[in-house]
Amino acid sequence: GPKNLVILDRIENPTAIAELKALNPKVTVTFYPYDVTVPVAETTKLLKTIFAKLKTVDLLINGAGILDDHQIERTIAVNFTGTVNTTTAIMEFWDKRKGGPGGVIANICSVTGFNAIYQVPVYSASKAAALSFTNSLARLAPITGVTAYSINPGITRTPLVHKFNSWLDVEPRVGELLLEHPTQTTLECAQNFVKAIEANQNGAIW
Amino acid sequence: GPKNLVILDRIENPTAIAELKALNPKVTVTFYPYDVTVPVAETTKLLKTIFAKLKTVDLLINGAGILDDHQIERTIAVNFTGTVNTTTAIMEFWDKRKGGPGGVIANICSVTGFNAIYQVPVYSASKAAALSFTNSLARLAPITGVTAYSINPGITRTPLVHKFNSWLDVEPRVGELLLEHPTQTTLECAQNFVKAIEANQNGAIW
Numbered sequence: 093g094p095k096n097l098v099i100l101d102r103i104e105n106p107t108a109i110a111e112l113k114a115l116n117p118k119v120t121v122t123f124y125p126y127d128v129t130v131p132v133a134e135t136t137k138l139l140k141t142i143f144a145k146l147k148t149v150d151l152l153i154n155g156a157g158i159l160d161d162h163q164i165e166r167t168i169a170v171n172f173t174g175t176v177n178t179t180t181a182i183m184e185f186w187d188k189r190k191g192g193p194g195g196v197i198a199n200i201c202s203v204t205g206f207n208a209i210y211q212v213p214v215y216s217a218s219k220a221a222a223l224s225f226t227n228s229l230a231r232l233a234p235i236t237g238v239t240a241y242s243i244n245p246g247i248t249r250t251p252l253v254h255k256f257n258s259w260l261d262v263e264p265r266v267g268e269l270l271l272e273h274p275t276q277t278t279l280e281c282a283q284n285f286v287k288a289i290e291a292n293q294n295g296a297i298w
Numbered sequence: 299g300p301k302n303l304v305i306l307d308r309i310e311n312p313t314a315i316a317e318l319k320a321l322n323p324k325v326t327v328t329f330y331p332y333d334v335t336v337p338v339a340e341t342t343k344l345l346k347t348i349f350a351k352l353k354t355v356d357l358l359i360n361g362a363g364i365l366d367d368h369q370i371e372r373t374i375a376v377n378f379t380g381t382v383n384t385t386t387a388i389m390e391f392w393d394k395r396k397g398g399p400g401g402v403i404a405n406i407c408s409v410t411g412f413n414a415i416y417q418v419p420v421y422s423a424s425k426a427a428a429l430s431f432t433n434s435l436a437r438l439a440p441i442t443g444v445t446a447y448s449i450n451p452g453i454t455r456t457p458l459v460h461k462f463n464s465w466l467d468v469e470p471r472v473g474e475l476l477l478e479h480p481t482q483t484t485l486e487c488a489q490n491f492v493k494a495i496e497a498n499q500n501g502a503i504w
Contacts, residue, residue, distance in 0.1 A: 164382055173374050213434030217427040224426035228419030235468050262441050
C-alpha cells in the first residue's frame with residue numbers, strides 16, 4: 093500500500109523534508125505546521141485533516157522537546173503536556189472503545205527521566221513525567237487498543253546540548269560538563285530509534 | 299523564639315484554621331489566599347509580604363494537589379508546575395549564593411510517582427515529575443543551601459480518592475478499585491508527615 097510520513101513541527105525545514113523525500117521516493121512525505129503547546133481542540137482539528145487524507149495512521153512519534161531550565165512553563169508544556177495532549181487527541185481516532193483500529197505511540201523521553209541531570213531539574217522532571225505517562229499508556233493497551241513504548245536517548249550531540257541554561261544558573265557550565273560524559277551521535281541515536289520502532293513492543297523502555 | 303505557621307490555600311477554611319490555633323496557642327497561625335498556578339512574580343510578591351512579617355521562614359511544604367485526569371492542564375499546573383514555581387520563587391529569599399540563609403523544602407508527592415495508577419496516567423506522571431524535581435533539589439543543596447525531601451503517601455482516605463475521573467474514562471470505577479487496596483487514614487498520614495519533617499534529612503524519600 094501507499095506509505096506516508098507526516099512531519100509536524102513548529103517551523104518547516106524544507107532542506108530536511110527534501111532529504112527525507114530523496115531517501116525513499118516510495119514514501120510520500122508531507123509537512124504540517126504544529127506546535128504541541130496548542131489546546132487539544134486544535135490538535136484534533138489537524139488530526140482530522142491528516143486522517144481524512146491518509147485514511148489510516150499506524151504510528152505516532154512524540155518527539156518535541158526543549159532543554160532550557162530558565163523556561164519553566166515552556167519546558168513543561170512542550171516536554172510533558174504536549175505529549176499528553178497530542179496522545180489524548182489521537183485517541184479519538186484510534187481508541188477501540190470508539191470503534192477505532194488502535195495504533196502505536198512511540199514517545200521520545202530521555203535517560204534523565206530515570207537519572208536526572210540535577211542541574212536541569214525541570215527538564216529532567218518533565219522527562220520523568222513523559223516516561224511515567226508512556227508506561228501507563230502501555231498498561232492501558234488492553235482497554236484502548238493503543239500500544240506504547242518509550243525511547244530514552246542518552247547524551248546525544250545535538251544542537252540542544254551544546255549550550256543550555258541550568259535552573260537558576262546553578263551550573264553555568266552544565267553543557268560542557270555533560271559533553272565530558274560518553275555521548276552518541278545523532279546518527280547512532282536515529283539508528284536505535286529505528287530498531288525500537290521495528291521491534292514495536294508494547295511497554296518497552298528503550 | 300516566636301513560632302509561626304502560615305497556611306496558603308486557594309480558599310480559606312476558618313474552621314480548620316481555628317482548630318490549628320487551638321491545638322497549640324504558642325504558634326501564630328496565619329492564612330493567605332494562594333493559588334499555586336499563578337505566575338512566579340505573584341508568588342514572589344506574596345513571599346515578600348510573608349518574609350517581611352516573619353523575618354525568617356525555615357520550612358516550605360508544597361502540598362497542593364488535584365486528582366482528576368479529565369483536567370490535564372490543571373493537573374499538571376497544580377501538581378507539578380505549582381511545586382516548581384513556588385520553589386523557584388522562594389529561592390530568591392533562601393539561596394545562599396544571594397546571601398540567603400538556606401531553608402528546607404518538603405514536597406508532598408505520591409507513591410504513584412514510583413508506581414503509577416495507570417488509569418490516571420496524567421496524575422501519576424505529574425507526581426513522578428514532582429518526585430524527580432525534589433530529588434534534584436536535594437542534590438543542588440551544596441550549591442543553594444536549600445535542602446529537600448519528598449513525602450510520598452500511599453492511598454489515603456481523603457475526599458480526593460472517593461470519586462475521581464480516569465483518563466478518557468478508561469476505568470470509571472478507579473476510585474472504588476483503589477479503596478480495595480490497603481489504605482491509611484488522614485491521621486496516620488499526617489503523623490508520618492510529622493516524623494519525616496522532624497527527621498529533616500536532605501534527599502530522603504519517605
